[in-house]
């Protein structure tokens with residue numbers, strides 16, 4: 001475990017040594033970012049809309065006290081979405097989607113000697129392949145999280161209106177009340193940290209694959225489980241540090 | 244010319260290479276021959292620098308490589324082309340982009356110069372009209388051709404091939420072997436080919452190094468190899484019935500010649 005962590009740190013360090021030309025890395029980053037964005041947007045949209053809807057319905061189910069105004073439901077959906085659901089749930093979904101994709105792709109390149117082919121050409125394969133993936137994730141995750149915020153709050157709005165638990169006016173006044181801009185910044189910081197963890201851990205798992213197709217599958221699984229754990233631990237640490 | 248000196252390599256206490264030395268000549272197809280698992284691929288990777296040997300050194304045309312400064316190693320690497328066992332084409336790129344890739348990364352050529360070179364290399368390996376196919380859409384033999392084109396695209400001085408004809412039908416295997424030999428002679432480069440295929444030995448064995456359990460047991464050419472007293476080598480060569488039969492026919496012919504010669508001598512006496 002500890003040895004693995006050490007190797008992970010060395011891997012991160014190797015990305016920065018002897019890098020390729022910035023222009024090449026930049027172009028690769030843009031390509032990767034488009035890929036991550038397009039491949040993930042639908043799943044993020046679906047998950048966040050439903051999470052918002054479910055949150056709204058469940059809060060209104062629990063909030064039976066007549067003294068508490070109904071607009072509180074909107075307020076709580078907003079707070080939960082901004083602080084926790086949008087950044088963390090989105091990242092966990094992306095750990096599954098992007099993490100397994102990165103590990104599987106790199107693992108396959110490793111066992112089919114495509115990584116060796118790069119090395120023979122004198123290219124630092126780690127930096128050429130992995131650095132753009134990490135930078136792309138760090139760029140794209142916050143965008144996806146912002147999208148998730150809107151859709152989740154929108155999902156709550158629709159669910160509340162359809163179920164008749166809360167009127168659109170109450171919901172809107174709820175989501176506009178007591179707004180703390182720092183929470184958005186906090187969510188974006190979280191998404192950047194999660195993006196780095198997921199993409200680097202998955203790259204590490206993919207990059208150290210050795211053997212055959214079976215090992216590639218294992219690497220994907222490990223990438224996802226380790227990323228999810230790392231995200232949750234980091235979530236806790238960041239909440240302690242920054243809130 | 245590539246020289247290797249006393250290469251040792253172990254993996255976790257398991258000795259894979261046990262002091263291999265030798266010289267690989269320019270303009271010739273140098274074969275590394277041996278059974279599966281004897282360390283041929285490991286030796287090849289030690290030479291190109293994908294694996295660091297525990298002990299030993301590699302010299303490219305007199306320039307020390309193994310533990311030299313990074314920029315000198317990079318300089319040499321840029322002159323190395325390599326064809327991998329599974330071709331190792333980049334599967335996110337089409338044929339043309341695969342061959343263009345080293346030019347893009349290693350040279351300052353303009354786009355049109357690169358495309359000229361790509362088309363030249365592809366036609367050199369006999370692959371016209373496949374530019375926009377993806378690696379998953381082409382046959383094993385075509386992949387090897389693309390692999391060779393990618394290896395020679397940046398004008399390599401050293402060409403390494405790991406089992407270039409494994410997994411191919413015998414006819415395609417021979418055309419790939421011949422292609423490598425032609426290219427080696429045409430551009431006067433130093434080529435090292437890992438193989439366990441007797442067809443390659445006979446067809447293109449200019450210089451052969453026989454590896455057995457991590458040691459070099461024998462070296463010579465494809466004529467000398469038929470006539471040695473090294474048991475391990477003979478077991479390897481004549482494992483195949485066709486080779487045994489060919490050897491028998493050859494021996495009988497030689498005996499017959501000797502007999503005729505004797506008789507002739509007897510008559511003249």
Ligand SMILES: Nc1ncnc2c1ncn2[C@@H]1O[C@H](COP(=O)(O)OP(=O)(O)O)[C@@H](O)[C@H]1O
Nearest residue numbers: 254255259277278279280281282283284285286
């Ligand atoms: N990276 C590695 N780690 C551990 N063992 C290895 C590694 N590469 C090769 N080996 C071992 O070295 C031996 C020789 O392998 P190799 O050179 O691939 O044989 P071949 O002559 O068939 O090409 C094998 O027993 C293999 O298990």
Ligand SMILES: [Mg+2]
Nearest residue numbers: 283284285405
């Ligand atoms: Mg091999």
